[in-house]
Amino acid sequence: MHASANTTPREESGTALSCTSCGLYGICFARRLGVDDGATSPVVDRADTAIAPGRPLPGTWSERLFVLRSGALKRCRYTRSGEEVIAGFHFPGETLGLEEPTAATEQYVVLEKAHLCHIRWSRVDELMGEDPAVRDAVSRMLREELAACRERLLRACRGSxxxxxxxxxxxxxxxxxxxxxxxxxxxxxxxxxxxxxxxxxxxxxxxxxxxxxxxxxxxxxxxxxxxxxxxxxxxxxxxxxxxxxxxx
The missing domain is CATH 1.10.10.10 (Winged helix-like DNA-binding domain superfamily/Winged helix DNA-binding domain)
Structure with missing residues (x-):
């Protein structure tokens, strides 16, 4: 992920997402990689090709940690009768792939043209072993995501x-x-x-x-x-x- 926000794609609403608002910021820049030390290879892969609305997230997303740079996604699966069940929505700066899919038909589907960054979980494990700052960033990210998901689930399922x-x-x-x-x-x-x-x-x-x-x-x-x-x-x-x- 590049340090500059000048080339960051814009949301449909017209507001650009900067790296400092990204869920992977602590991993990308925990050791100032790609900022001041002249590193030639970014920690996180940046996919510059947009994914069109209606398309699913490509690849085996359970093997990678993604972050949405622009656009919007829904996480959904389908019943045998074809009914869509939506587990949540995702927006720029938020991470995807923190948990295993609960069903074979579960997928992320693009709602608005999306750009993504991603990193393999195996690489995340390596970075956590090499740098306590990365380990702390991942731990904080997981805690925050768990708390947010629990709160959304409670609010979505309770009451009128x-x-x-x-x-x-x-x-x-x-x-x-x-x-x-x-x-x-x-x-x-x-x-x-x-x-x-x-x-x-x-x-x-x-x-x-x-x-x-x-x-x-x-x-x-x-x-x-x-x-x-x-x-x-x-x-x-x-x-x-x-x-x-x-x-x-």
Whole structure:
């Protein structure tokens, strides 16, 4: 991964991702590789060819640790009847491949044109043995990812449909905030069908809930351009399922 952010691809929303916002930053630069020491080979491989929307992540992703530089992905699998089950969404700066797939049909599928960096797990093991800074960076990354996944799972599976939708919007805002982007302005890379499959509700329920939030002044929604107008109200809905403006 290069140190300069000038050549970094841009998100569909038009905001570039810098290396300092990347989930692999601690591995790439723990020993200042590629920055000041004149290293000729980067620690992480940078794939400059974009992956088109609708395409799965190529290769055996369980053998590599990936980071998304731009675009958006969904992690999904399909039942015998062809029903899609979505386990999560991924955005620039976030790592992929931290866990083994739970089913043979499980895969990452591109939602918006994506660019990736990747490193083999065998190389990660070597770096961890060579440098305590890398070992600490990987340990911190795993702890943070585990905590974030557990929180998302709890929020996505508990409460009413209203609570689940509110929690998802708050999560999207929090993830943008961690990347130093505007947290209240979100371009949704996923459609209502993907949101419904992730939250285990119907498409009609997602549409009705978003419309209710919009009418109450909690959000502004134009197509897939979302603006959070009242994040505290969303937090109250996510926690209790109620907000004074939505009652009655």
């Amino acid at each position: 449909a209203r609570q689940r939708v509110a929690a998802l919007l708050l999560d999207l805002a929090a993830r943008r905030r961690r990347r130093s982007l505007e947290a209240d302005r979100i371009r949704l890379p996923m459609g209502r069908r993907e949101i419904a499959a992730y939250l285990d509700v119907t498409i009609e329920t997602v549409s009705r809930t978003l419309s209710q939030f919009r009418r109450s002044g909690v959000i502004e929604l134009r197509g897939r351009q979302l603006r959070l107008l009242d994040e505290p109200a969303l937090a109250e809905i996510a926690e209790w399922g109620e907000d004074a403006r939505l009652c009655g």
